[in-house]
Amino acid sequence: MTAETDAIAVVRRSLALCRAGKDRPHTADGDANSQELINQEWKPVDPDGESMDLGILLTMTGPRIEFFDEQVLNAIAGGITQVVICGAGFDDRALRFRTPGLRFFDLDLPEVSAEKARRLRSGGADTSRLTLVPIDFRTDDVAAALDVAGHDASQPTLFLAEHLFVFLTKRDVIALLAGLHRRAAAGSRLAATLESHAAGLDSDTVIAEFNREFFGDIVAMPSIYSRSTFLTLFVDAGWAVEAPDVVRGVPHTDVIDTEFVSAIA
């Protein structure tokens, strides 16, 4: 493990901890304690093993958790049969929103998928409706990986990408958006977070300052752009952004917002 992968592992685990113990919805067939089942013995600790306060992260992630839970529930109500979660990390929605006829595909790096599989197994989870898809969005074609995993491109899909784009380069975000669109039958939707800064600021400067201030330059968070730059990436890949003039999200820092965006194929 490098310092970077350690730091990202802490972010990934902290997000899973933020989702646990919350009063969240679940489906009739879903598990109310699915996030606790995955988290098991985890405690909030930093890369040095020191106890960590989740306070600010809990406040920041609250509306985001609601947004993505709502996206899944709305899609289920609309009769969708496939949910693809990109950069799923330890997202519990495949268990929480288990529904007859609905298949989940959780996509993440091979080592993360393997760790999730271990946790699901040791927690005795019912994974009958879940396929874990090991993938690296920097090198692998998401459309091909979904095909191999059994995703049906002729049926509508809900695609989620929560707190993922910020870790990818612009080139990789473009490839991912295009690859997902290739698998998106009519009626498919995409819900994602993006880290945005005010129009007029220089993205490279914002990114460099953020990486220095929050990660001591250990982690490169390469994709923080203005809202309009981000939305252009969606549109260029074929996605129609819903209500593009309505900004929904939470402040991340003084300069950066986490925005919630939904789009249709």
Ligand SMILES: C[S@@+](CC[C@H](N)C(=O)[O-])C[C@H]1O[C@@H](n2cnc3c(N)ncnc32)[C@H](O)[C@@H]1O
């Ligand atoms: C901050 S975590 C968010 C996890 C999850 N969406 C959540 O909200 O709990 C970002 C996730 O994206 C994954 N990720 C980052 N870069 C990736 C890549 N190149 N290929 C696949 N997954 C990647 C990480 O492994 C991590 O699980």
